[in-house]
Amino acid sequence: MTAADCPCGTGLRYAECCEPFHRGDALPPTPLALMRSRYSAFARGLDSYLTATWHPGTLQGDVVTDAGTRWTRLEIIDAPEPTPRRGVVEFVAHYREGGRDHELHERSRFVFQSGRWWYLDGEHN
Template structure:
């Protein structure tokens, strides 16, 4: 009697894009910042990595990337909210040559099956050489 070949294990497909919308998947994109292997080079990159942190529930990274002066005691992530897509609407400053910058974005989410979106104009500054989130003005 012939032996059957072992069945290949089913693995979860790796998304082709990071939650922030850039190619390469989370591990090769924002995950490097979440793990502390790299630092955000621009305010936009930090914004994208923070969106990804919201999407995967990484409260530690969100707190680390928040300016100590405005950082809340707890981020208070809602497990019922699923962040689904990020749109960058405008960027001002925030490059390797700046000390401050703004990123206006629209974040799409689902909450208990209902679609929603949040628009924010976020301010970022350099603190100790790193880009950090300072504050933002939101509209829904």
Template sequence: MTAHACPCGRVDAKKRAAAYADCCGRYVDHFSDAPAPDAEHLMRSRYSAFVLERADYLLATWHSSTRPASLDFDAGAKWLGLEVREHKTTGADTAEVEFVARYRLDGRAVRLYERSRFVREDGRWFYVDGEQR
């Protein structure tokens, strides 16, 4: 998938789609060597991992205090896009990211709006939980 556009939708200064390998792929495919540098990058890479059904990455980047034992993906879900609305630091090792993710399931359009909370431990960011609207 290295030559394909990144599922997270990030674009460069010329409004060209970022390549997966240069964007979220460097975190999803190389988690042990390349942790996401901040909460927004982690959130975007987690979105890409949902699109690619990479449960290994999602579980590895989920904080141990709230991590489920396993993940199931909705069969037939077609992810349509991600809009990051806000990324803010809330403390020395905490942050929040507000986003809208769109997908289609069983012919129905769905918008997932969430304010996600993240924590940094030992230099790595982890998803803790989120408030959905």
């Protein structure tokens, strides 16, 4: 992966993938696109984007990323076709922290409301 590649692992350049969402030029059209853009935001330390895409009904304060965490790879486990108002994405996010490799395995729930997808919450496996 080069510096121009998107951290979310689509193989696209960042400018053609998650950057338009991060800049506010577009909204992610699916729960999977939103989840990928949120992973990229974690990888790039974009706390305001993470806070802005978390549903206000379940958000408990601003999201603050840890500068000591390096997100290394995103693995999509399952992303079934969403209903018009609900979606789910199961993933494993690989990261390095404190000189050790770790994984975050989550089944995230998304809701479509006010014309956009929101991260609602996640269940860790």
